[in-house]
Amino acid sequence: MEALWLQVLPVLGLLVLGYGVGRWVEHRHLLSLEARELGHRGFVVTNLRMVPSPETVRESYLVLGEAVIATDYFKSFAARLRSLVGGEIRAYNTLMTRARREALLRMLDQARQAGSREVYNVRYETSNIRSANPRNPGVSVEVFAFGTAVVRQPAAGPS
């Protein structure tokens, strides 16, 4: 009986730690994303391949943004339970969304640094990163966003 407790207790502890700290980390990240996204209001961000009125474009740049986000222990545990019965793993939805929003923000930051407010042909790439350590069951996702930022000639805005 005692031996069983010794096995269950650490897992329970990690679940509580993962749930508590994981939620806090996620909450803070979402707040930070919202605040920074406000700073990019008015940007043209699109996956259209054609740049309208190309004759007014002065410079074009490839802009990139990356983010690697890890799940917490609680979510990985919930996901493993879910994969026994199948269905949507809701715990991972926010993980993917956060990684995508963060990557896009970093890409837009690069565009802004170049003096651009328009990014065309935006693409996302997602890859999962697994630890080389087989005892670490955690999941991390990398989202990579890229696109072409254009700078218009002065006094010739997009509209």
Add this chain to the structure above:
Amino acid sequence: MILVNTETVPGYTIREVKGLVQGNTIRAKHVGRDIAAGFKNLVGGELKGYTELLTEARRQAIERMMAQAQELGANAIVNVRFTTSAVTQGAAELYAYGTAVIVVPGVS
């Protein structure tokens, strides 16, 4: 060198297509970062070490692609694409490719 992932450089006309150029790099993580990642997998959050590693690696792949384009005498690379693949656990290949072209200002 102008890099874009659109099919043409906006405001320019492609005068000559030089062909496909590419650059790659295969990177392994180091143990310290993996330990930090193990901890982060308990509480969640961004793995800054990995983000930096991938950013740096992708930049290197882009630089190698640009060096090829320069050798061909191109002044731009259009339609740049990227792929990432896991070679083994703990190592990833980052690959950038595109079409090297000579562009001249002006829209035809």
